[in-house]
Structures are given as C-alpha cells and as structure tokens.
Amino acid sequence: MGRLEQSMMTRRLEAGAVIYQEGATINEICIILTGSVKATGKYGENTIMAGNVLGVLDLGIGKYLYNYTANEETLICYFQLETLQDLGKVFAADKTYAGIIISSLAKQMISITGEFEKLKGLSEEISQFIRNEYEEYKQICKNYHKEPAQIKRIENLEEFEEDNAIVTADLDYFINLDLIPLELKKKFYSASEYVMMTEVKRFHENILEISDAYEPIIEYVNQVKHALFAKDEDNLFMRLAELAFMINESNGDISFVWSRIKNITTFVTKEKVIEQAVLPVLISHFKTKIKVGADLDDEQNDLTKQYTIEQIKGAKVLAKDSLATILEYSGISQDKADKFKQYLTVYNSLPDKSATTDEVDKLRKAITKIFYELYELIFFKAEETKMAEPVIDLFLNYGYVDEKFITESQLLQLFYLKQEQEVSEYPIYTMKEWLQEIYYGKAEPSKNEFDLDYQGMLREKKKTQHVSEAEEREYLKDQKGKVTFEIENMFRAANKITSGKVLTFCPILHKDFIIGTIDKLIQKKSDIIKAYEELQKIDFSLFYRTVLYHDSSKGIAKEYIEKKILPITILMPNVGSKSSMWQETSGLRKDTPARFVMPILSKEQAEDMLISVAGRYRWEICRNVQGVYWSDITEKSLTSEYYDYIQFYKKNRDLSPQAKEKLRNEITRVRNNYREVFVQDYIQWIRYESKGSSRLNKIARAILLTYCPFSKPIRTELSNFPAFSELLDRYETLQAAKIKKLENAYASIRRNGGTVTKELEDNLAFHNQ
Known part of the structure; x- marks a missing residue:
C-alpha cells in the first residue's frame, strides 16, 4: 500500500493497446485523461470517455470486469493499489477524484444493469423461441407425413427460475446520480472520504450481486443453446437438417425447412452473448450435403x-x-x-x-x-x-x-x-388511426407525465396565467393542438416503453430488430380480440365496473349494476416486446374505457402481453374507484386487502416460512412496489392456478378469488381441488346470496308496475357467470 505514496504516474497508449485484461487480478486503477477506452466482456460492450475511471467498480469483484483497450491514442494517469482501502490514498492525492470516481461508477452501473436486464430478457426470449421453433418443426413433419423426432433437451427444458436472478441494484438511482452535474458531485464527495467510500461500497455490493446473478442466467442460456444447435443429434438444428436430407433425397422442396434454419441463424447471430462458433460449421456442413443446384440463399x-x-x-x-x-x-x-x-x-x-x-x-x-x-x-x-x-x-x-x-x-x-377493418366491439387502433380519432374530435388526448389530460393541462396554465380564459376556450377547440399534445406526451413515451428497449430505443424500423417474418410478428386486430376473449373466459369480470343506474320512467329509482367497459387498444409503430396499461380510464368519469398500448410488431403472443397489462389494470382501476381509501383495510377492496397482506406478511401465522421467504424475495425483486407483487401473482393466477396448478399461497389465492374470480366452468373444474374447494364453497354461497337479493329487488320493481330493463337483466346474467 505504500506504493500509493508515490506521485501520480501517467502512461500514453497507442490505439489498440490493451490496458487491462478481463479476469486479471487488480493491481492498479486509472483515470482517462485524453482519448477513450473500449470495454468488452461478458457484461457487454461500451466506450468509456476521457474523465472517467477504470478499475474501481472492478475492485468489488477483485478482478477486471472487461478487456479494456485504447480506442485511440489515450493518456491515462494510474494508481497502483490492491484493495478498497487503498482507494483512500487516491482521495488524499486529490479530493476532486472522489466525484470523478462516483460519476464513473454510476455510468458503468447503468451499462452493466442494462446488460443484465437484457440478459434476463434473453433467457425468457430464447426459451420461448426454441419452443415456438420446435412446434414449427413438428408442423413441418406433419405436413410431410413424417414422425417428428423427440428432442429431449427441449422436452426436459424448464422455465428459467427468476428467483435465481434477483438483484436490488436500482437503475433509476444510477441514472439520476449520473444526471447530477459533475462539478456538484466533485464538491459533495470531496467533503467526506467516509461518504465517498460508503457510496463505493454500495456500488460494490451491487456488482457482486449482479455477478452472482449472471451465472445462472448464462448457464440457462447455454442450456437452451445446446438444445438449439450442437454437434450431437439431440438438438433442433440437427433434426431440421435430418428432415431436410430426407426430403432432398426424394427430390422434395426443402424451402420450408431452410426457412426455419435461417430463422435460427438470424436469431442466434443477433444475440452476441450466445456462443455461436459451432453454428457456421453446422451451416457449412448442411449446405454441402444438399443436392447441387439448390440455391438456398x-x-x-x-x-x-x-x-x-x-x-x-x-x-x-x-x-x-x-x-x-x-x-x-x-x-x-x-x-x-x-x-x-x-x-x-x-x-x-x-x-x-x-x-x-x-x-x-x-x-x-x-x-x-x-x-x-x-x-x-x-x-x-x-x-x-x-x-x-x-x-x-x-x-x-x-x-x-x-x-x-x-x-x-x-x-x-x-x-x-393489410390490417383488418371489420367493425368490432373492441376499439383497436393503429397509431395513425388513433390520432385520426383525436383530429376529428371523436376522442380526447391521453394524460401526460403529470397525470393531466389536455383540459387539465389548460386549467393549470390558466391558473398560472400562461393562458387567458378566452385562449383556453380556443385551445379546447384546437384539434391540431390536441394531436400535438398526444404525440408529445403519450406517443413518445409509450413508443419507447412498448419497444422493451428503454435504454437503447430508436423509433426507426430496422431489419436488425426483426426476428422472423413480418406476417408472424404483426399484431392483427383479430388476434388481439381473440386474446381479450380468452382472457375473459378465465377472468370473466375483468372489464366490468360497478355503476349507478336509474330510469324513473321504468320505475327504477336506484340500482347498482355491473357495466362492461372494454379498453381502447393502441398499436405503437415499433418492433417491441411489452404492452402497457397507459391509463385506467379515459377521463374523470369512472365509466370511461382504459387505454392500453402494444407494439404493432412483436414476437410475443398478444395474450401473453395482455395478461400483465390486465393485472396492472385490475390494480389501478381499483385504486381509482377507491380513491384515498385504496389502502384502507376497513374499506374492503382488492388493493386494500393486498396492501395489508404484503405489509404485514411477516406476522401472518397462516403463511409458512417458505411462503414468507418467497414473498420477501418477490418484494425485493420489484423494489417494494406492491402493485408489481400483485401483477406477478395475477399472472400466476391466470396461467397456472386457473388450471389447478398451485403457485400462490393461500392468502393471495383467497384475495384473487374474491376480486378476480374464475368463470363458472373453471370454478366447477376446480371445486374438487383441495386448495380451492373451501374457498369456492364460500364464494358460491356469497354469490347465491347476491343473486337472491337482486332477484327480490327486480321482483319488487315488477310488483310496483316498473319494468326490468335489459341493463338489469344483463346485470343478473353477469352475477350468474
């Protein structure tokens, strides 16, 4: 450690010179004075500019995280050290280095956390990809009247356990820390070595956590990769090649098989983290065995x-x-x-x-x-x-x-x-069609980031005297102004969110992001409608809301009924992977439709994307209706009961230690966001619990059955399952009491000379579902 007492040393590097090698033991750190450095390794690739530090984040692991190479002629000043404690001597040499170090760590953590999130996404993406391609392979075999081979690696493939990749690193914190001007960071962190060292230790805890979480994901990706292509026979590539050879021998058309092989090649080469050295060799061997003259490319x-x-x-x-x-x-x-x-x-x-x-x-x-x-x-x-x-x-x-x-x-x-144009009860629009609705006065713009709609924005401007009352009236009639508001506030943000690439988003359609054919990626309106219908076959009350109904001419003074209000769906012009619940209502009234946004091109199935959106909608519409009482357990509701359950789970005697530990991990994973805990449970509820596969603890199951009940056919099937039987008996008893009460109320209307309208009949039919 005494070596640090030497004066600051500098080193000039030519372009391409290796500064530090990935995995080598740390013996120095450096500050880039001029030039830039390229960092490449398992944590991705990025360019580090002058004014940043190399090696401090790496101290958390004890080895260099990347191969650091000079991008151009570069000058560095370096400090020889071996432990975190040695960093104090760097602080002593020049206190302003503290701010530079923290600034660099924030930038590096943004990059690494982004790569980690992409890798997590890839684990799910590659798993879904190989399952889809396996089904395509089976279909091709069926078309050619051939028995498909069983690929054990795929048959035995399990879903990736996300519990193995939970990290608490807060990307928003790193981003906001990076946004603070460097001069302010220099002043703040130079004031206290202790504060600087504490901050560095926090970064080190984050990088250790990410490093540990990386390994199971990489292992899983490699497991799927071997099922996708390998030199043995138990993989999809070899089975497709085998099928192609058989078809080729009989002078058949192998174009369909070749399209699947090309799809695998395109997918794999796009993902740099997938080790792919074997693939070009396999492709080359495949081509040499196909009959001469078959121009596969x-x-x-x-x-x-x-x-x-x-x-x-x-x-x-x-x-x-x-x-x-x-x-x-x-x-x-x-x-x-x-x-x-x-x-x-x-x-x-x-x-x-x-x-x-x-x-x-x-x-x-x-x-x-x-x-x-x-x-x-x-x-x-x-x-x-x-x-x-x-x-x-x-x-x-x-x-x-x-x-x-x-x-x-x-x-x-x-x-x-061509997108379908048939009339449907489901309002689904392309982005162009949605803006046309606003332009021609058929719809109002969405809310902005401050949760204000167009009228609310004008009211705020009037309060601050930015617009007069007369100008406000003019703006309210300005349809072009409303379209501009929608583009600036909803479109820009929703387009980025639905792309699934928040950190690397670009709105340009490019082949590098198109995996497969357009006709397979397009989110057809008919497919979205089918997805909504399938979802409601499970969660039948999803889009119903309780509203007040009266009709004095029919003798109906005051009745509460369940009204079906389908959401508006807007297709964003991008190749994406996420859907979003943009707002739970279209205005101040509680009976206006929600607004959901989806990418117009996606490898994801519409139903898969909509399940998580439906979960967020369930939560937010309840919060909207309950208002300030959304978390008040004395006012029973979905959100209040879930809030109470999560807040006090540690004291809940009905939860086993294993259930508590699982819930603790989930709360950590979603950074204490109670809504997201519910959303994850809702996904399990729809995908697994509806089929009798127990995934939730009994507290969560009871709340979901109360507020997101299954349809009658599913309830009937589940009534013999021990985990559901008692809950369902209670549910059916309560429902029978509600139905009896409604029947008596409607009979009273008839006795008094009134008419039971279609709205009331529909309400009774709803409760009988």
Whole structure:
C-alpha cells in the first residue's frame, strides 16, 4: 500500500493497446485523461470517455470486469493499489477524484444493469423461441407425413427460475446520480472520504450481486443453446437438417425447412452473448450435403412463390428512395432533412445498434427527436391533403423510413399486409388511426407525465396565467393542438416503453430488430380480440365496473349494476416486446374505457402481453374507484386487502416460512412496489392456478378469488381441488346470496308496475357467470 505514496504516474497508449485484461487480478486503477477506452466482456460492450475511471467498480469483484483497450491514442494517469482501502490514498492525492470516481461508477452501473436486464430478457426470449421453433418443426413433419423426432433437451427444458436472478441494484438511482452535474458531485464527495467510500461500497455490493446473478442466467442460456444447435443429434438444428436430407433425397422442396434454419441463424447471430462458433460449421456442413443446384440463399426464389413478378416490381418502384420521399412530403427544413439523412447513414452502419456507448446513445436521441417532428408534420399533411405515397402509411404505422433498412422480403410483406377493418366491439387502433380519432374530435388526448389530460393541462396554465380564459376556450377547440399534445406526451413515451428497449430505443424500423417474418410478428386486430376473449373466459369480470343506474320512467329509482367497459387498444409503430396499461380510464368519469398500448410488431403472443397489462389494470382501476381509501383495510377492496397482506406478511401465522421467504424475495425483486407483487401473482393466477396448478399461497389465492374470480366452468373444474374447494364453497354461497337479493329487488320493481330493463337483466346474467 505504500506504493500509493508515490506521485501520480501517467502512461500514453497507442490505439489498440490493451490496458487491462478481463479476469486479471487488480493491481492498479486509472483515470482517462485524453482519448477513450473500449470495454468488452461478458457484461457487454461500451466506450468509456476521457474523465472517467477504470478499475474501481472492478475492485468489488477483485478482478477486471472487461478487456479494456485504447480506442485511440489515450493518456491515462494510474494508481497502483490492491484493495478498497487503498482507494483512500487516491482521495488524499486529490479530493476532486472522489466525484470523478462516483460519476464513473454510476455510468458503468447503468451499462452493466442494462446488460443484465437484457440478459434476463434473453433467457425468457430464447426459451420461448426454441419452443415456438420446435412446434414449427413438428408442423413441418406433419405436413410431410413424417414422425417428428423427440428432442429431449427441449422436452426436459424448464422455465428459467427468476428467483435465481434477483438483484436490488436500482437503475433509476444510477441514472439520476449520473444526471447530477459533475462539478456538484466533485464538491459533495470531496467533503467526506467516509461518504465517498460508503457510496463505493454500495456500488460494490451491487456488482457482486449482479455477478452472482449472471451465472445462472448464462448457464440457462447455454442450456437452451445446446438444445438449439450442437454437434450431437439431440438438438433442433440437427433434426431440421435430418428432415431436410430426407426430403432432398426424394427430390422434395426443402424451402420450408431452410426457412426455419435461417430463422435460427438470424436469431442466434443477433444475440452476441450466445456462443455461436459451432453454428457456421453446422451451416457449412448442411449446405454441402444438399443436392447441387439448390440455391438456398436465393431469397428471390422464395419471393416469387409468394408474390407475382408484377407485385415485386411494383413494391420496388414505390419504395425507391423512400427516405427522400418521406422528407420531401413532410416539408421539414433542408437543414434537418440533411441531418436526419446523416444520422441514419451512421446508424445503419453500426454493427450493434443497441450499444450503450455515449456516442451511440446521442445518435439515437438525435434520430428520435427529428423522427417525431417528421411524424407530426406528415400526419397533418396526410389528413389535410388526403393524398400520400404508400411509404407514408408505412412510416406512420410501422416507423419505416428507408427500403435499405429492411430486406426485400420484409418490404413486400409490409406493402401487401393489410390490417383488418371489420367493425368490432373492441376499439383497436393503429397509431395513425388513433390520432385520426383525436383530429376529428371523436376522442380526447391521453394524460401526460403529470397525470393531466389536455383540459387539465389548460386549467393549470390558466391558473398560472400562461393562458387567458378566452385562449383556453380556443385551445379546447384546437384539434391540431390536441394531436400535438398526444404525440408529445403519450406517443413518445409509450413508443419507447412498448419497444422493451428503454435504454437503447430508436423509433426507426430496422431489419436488425426483426426476428422472423413480418406476417408472424404483426399484431392483427383479430388476434388481439381473440386474446381479450380468452382472457375473459378465465377472468370473466375483468372489464366490468360497478355503476349507478336509474330510469324513473321504468320505475327504477336506484340500482347498482355491473357495466362492461372494454379498453381502447393502441398499436405503437415499433418492433417491441411489452404492452402497457397507459391509463385506467379515459377521463374523470369512472365509466370511461382504459387505454392500453402494444407494439404493432412483436414476437410475443398478444395474450401473453395482455395478461400483465390486465393485472396492472385490475390494480389501478381499483385504486381509482377507491380513491384515498385504496389502502384502507376497513374499506374492503382488492388493493386494500393486498396492501395489508404484503405489509404485514411477516406476522401472518397462516403463511409458512417458505411462503414468507418467497414473498420477501418477490418484494425485493420489484423494489417494494406492491402493485408489481400483485401483477406477478395475477399472472400466476391466470396461467397456472386457473388450471389447478398451485403457485400462490393461500392468502393471495383467497384475495384473487374474491376480486378476480374464475368463470363458472373453471370454478366447477376446480371445486374438487383441495386448495380451492373451501374457498369456492364460500364464494358460491356469497354469490347465491347476491343473486337472491337482486332477484327480490327486480321482483319488487315488477310488483310496483316498473319494468326490468335489459341493463338489469344483463346485470343478473353477469352475477350468474
């Protein structure tokens, strides 16, 4: 440790020089004075700019986390040390280093936490991917009247246990810490070595936790990878190849099998964390065994089987110079048009468009800013002129900007893919259609980040004297202003959320993010309707709300009935993986529809995306209705009972030690967000408990059965299950009493000369479900 007493030492490095190697024992840390450093390793890849520190976060593990390589000619100053305690000597050398160290740690933790979240997402994604591809393989076998081989690695594959990857690292904290100006951090942390060291220790606890959680996920991803492709026979690739050889021997068409192999290749090569050295070898061997003359890579052959030559030519002509067409149509300034072209050229050339470096992040933000300006200009012009090229619709509905950013096959699918237009009780809109609803006065804009709708925003401005009463009246009639409000407040945020890539979001449609074919990714309105219907076959009361009903002309003074209010669904123009419950009502009235948002292109099934949204909706609509009493246990409700259950679970004698430990882990995982605990339980309730598979403890099960009851057919099936029988008996008894009370009330209406209206009949039918 005495070595630290030497004066600060510097070292100049040429581009490409290795500074520290991943996994090597730490013997020094350094500050980048000039230049930049590329960090690569199992925790991802990022560029660390001048003014940042290398090695301090790594001290938490005791080994360097990355391979650190000079990106360009770089000058560093370094300190020889071996333990965290040695860091105090760096503080003593120059107190301002404390702020630099903390600032660097925040940036590095943002990158590592982001990579960890992506890896967690990949564990679920790769598992779902291989199951889907396995089903495709079985279907192809069926089509060719061949018995599919059983792949034991897939058959025995279990879902990833998220309990093995729980971390408490708070990404929001790191982001907010990073946002504090460096000069303020220097002043604050230079004031106390103890505070600085305590903060560093907290970062070290986080990195140790993430490091431990990384291992089971990597192990699981590798397990699935071996089921996907390996040199032995018990994997999907080999079974597909085996099938292709059999078809090829009989001079059959192997294009369907090849499409699945290409899909595997595309998926794997996109995910850098999947070790893929074996795959190119397998592909090469596969091609050599296929008969001579089978041009497997000729996409044009596949296209002519799906589209006529005229269709292919027509789409190419209409899509030619799409970006120029879009920019010209928008009328945006030449300066911004040139910048947008420049940004997109750089973006398209990036090998990793999800990189978390500062430069790539700035590029994505610059593209995003101009994209939404274009979107607003183009939408208004399209509505005012009623004339637009087909690529304009593709831009508004999918975020398409350039034919070079997608494959020819994807282009054709977009051109000739039509969303259904049939009338349905379910209000489902593309983003363009939703803005049209607002533009033509059929709907009001959504709430902004301060939970204010358009009228609420104007009222606030009037209070602060930013608008007069006369101006407020004018603004309330300004339909263009309402559309602008929706784009700026809902669209921008919801588009990012539904993409599932909050840290690396870019609104541009690009082939690097399209896994599979467009027709498999498109969220069709008919599929969304089916998903809603399937969900309500389980949770029949999901979209019903208690409202006051009266009709003096029919002799009905005051009755509470259950009214069905279906949500509005808006499809965001992106390739995404998440749905979101944007708001639980459309206005101040409790009987207005909720607003859900979904990506228009997604590998996820609509039903899977909607289950978690339904859980959040259940919670938020209850909070809305209950108001200030939402957590008051004396006012029985879904939220108050769940709040009480989670808050006092440690003292609950009806919970076993194992149940308490599981709940504790879940509360930690969602950072004490009670709503998210409920949402996770709701997902288990719909997916497993409805089938008799016990996943919840008896307290959670009792609350869910009370407020999210299963439909009658499911209740009948579950009545013989020990975990449900007593709860269901109690539920049926209470329901019978409610029904009897309603029947008596309606009989009284008839006796007094009134009429039992359809609304009352529907209410009785609801309680009989």
